[in-house]
Amino acid sequence: MPPPDPVAPDLLERLVSLCKQRGFFFGSSEIYGGINALYDYGPLGARMRRNVRNLWWRAMVELRDDVEPIETSIIMNPQVWVASGHVATFTDPLVDCTGSCRKRWRADHLGDLRRERGKPEDAPGCPECGGRLTEARQFNLMFRTHLGPVADDAAQVYLRPETAQGMFVDFATVVQATRRRLPFGIAQQGKSFRNEISPSNSIFRTREFEQMEMEFFCKPGTDLDWHSYWCTERMRWWIEDCGVRAGRLRLRAHDEDELSHYSVATSDVEYLFPWGWGELEGIADRTDFDLRSHMEASGRDLSYFETETNERYVPYVVEPAAGLDRGFLTMLMDAYHEEEVRGEKRVVLRLHPDVSPWQVAVLPLSKKPQLTEVARSLEQRLRNRFRTEYDETQSIGRRYRRQDEIGTPLAITVDFDTLDDNAVTIRERDGMTQVRVPIDTLEQACEDQLVASRAAALDRARTAADQAGQSAQPQRQG
C-alpha cells in the first residue's frame, strides 16, 4: 500500500473558516448559540450541494436503464425498524472507566480492545488502565418522536436512520408499477437521522445527514459479481464525475470479522482526511437479509418469479450507499489550494466545473455605466446556459481572487475595448490564463472552456497525487 499523502493538519480549520465567511456552511441556529453538530448550508453551499446531488442522480438514475427512483417518507411504520433489526441492535452499549484514564468504551468491543493491548479478552476492568467500568448503558441511535396528538407508547415512531428500508419495503410495489425484471435497482436520496454519541469533524459525522442510496436487486449467486461491478462504478464516479483525486481515495474491503451481520461482502470508498481515512460510501452485499426479514415480519411475499427459468427466489441486494454531506466536504477539501502569486497568497478551490456553485462570473472591468450595462445583459443572456454570477464591486484583481476562492472556473471580463470590438476576455481559474472571444460566439466559447475544465479536472483527479501546499506556477497571457 502506498504511503498516505501528506495532509496539512490545520486544513480543516482554514476551510471551515472560509466556508463560513463565504456562505458554504456554518453552524445551525447560531444566533441562539448554535446546536451541537448540526449545520446549515448557505447560499453557495446550497448551490454546490445540489450540484453534487444532481451528479449522483444523473449517474445513478438518469443515465441508466436499470434503476428506478423513489422517495419514501422519513417517518415509517415503526414495525419497519423492528423487522430491520434497528430497534434491537442499532445501539451502542457504552461503559465508562471510573479508574485513572476515564475513557469511554464500546462494551461490545472490550474483548478486541483488550486483545489489541496484549491482555486476555476476558480480563476485568478498563482495557487501558484496568480501572473499574460502569454498567453498560444502551443508546439506541434512532431519534424517537410521537405521531399524532397523544404522546404514548402506541404512537412511538422513529426518524429513519437510513433510507434503504424504503426501497426494501416498496420493492414489490415498484416491480409491479414498472414491470421491471431483475436485475435492477431502486434509488433514493434523502435525509437520515442518527443520534450519534460522538459526532465529529465538522459536517463529516452529524446527527442529520443526507444519503444517496441504491439497492440493486439481483439473482442469488450473481451478487458478488454485481458487488464488484458497483465498486468499480462508484469509484469511477467519485474520481471522474466529481473530480476527487484518486491518490486520496481508496477502496477498502472489510475483513470477515468486520462485516455486518447481514453482509457477506462490504467495501468502503474512503478519503484521506487530515484526521485519517474516512468513509464516503459503503458498498455492501446485503444478501436477501432485508427482504427476508420484511417477508417474515409483514407476512407479505416479497419473492420474485423468474419466468425464463420458472424459478421463484428472494433477490439478493447490493447496496452502494453514499453520504452527500461527506462528499460535499470531501470535494471542498480536495479542491482547496493555497499558492503564491506575485508574493501574495492565493486561495483557490479547484472544484470540478460541474460541482462549483458558479460556472461563469461576468465582471465589468470597472463600474462605469457603459461597461456595467453590457456586462449585466451578457450575464442575463448566459444564465440560460450556465450557472452565472454578476459582480461589479471593487477592483478586477480582487474579484478574480474572490471567484478563485469559491471555485468559479471561468470569469468573463467586459472592458473598454469591448465597446469597439464586441469581444470579451475569458479568464480561467487554475492557470489564470486569458483568451479574447467575440460576444457573438460567447456561449460556444464558454462551453469549450468548460469542456477543457472538465478534462483538466479529470486529469488532475487521475494523476495528481497531492498538490496541497505546493505552488502551481502562475501563467499569464494576453
Place this chain on the structure above:
RNA sequence: GCGGGAGUAGCUCAGUGGUAGAGCAUUACCUUGCCAAGGUAAGGGUCGAGGGUUCGAACCCCUUCUCCCGCUCCA
C-alpha cells in the same frame, strides 16, 4: 458522561484592573483601469450569560450556558 480548547466587530485575532482595538471584510465617493490597488469617509461590539470583589472588571473570584477537538463511530 470524561478529558482538552475556546467564547471580544461579518472573519482572524490582540487587549491580564483605568475612555473597547488591529488586519481583512462591508457600504459610499474620488482616483485607477486585467490579477487580493491608493485615498477619504461611514456602518458595525450589552467583550457568551448571571452574580461577587473593587472607586473602577473584557481582565480577578464563583456559578452557568454554548461551541469546537478527542474518547476507532461503519453515510
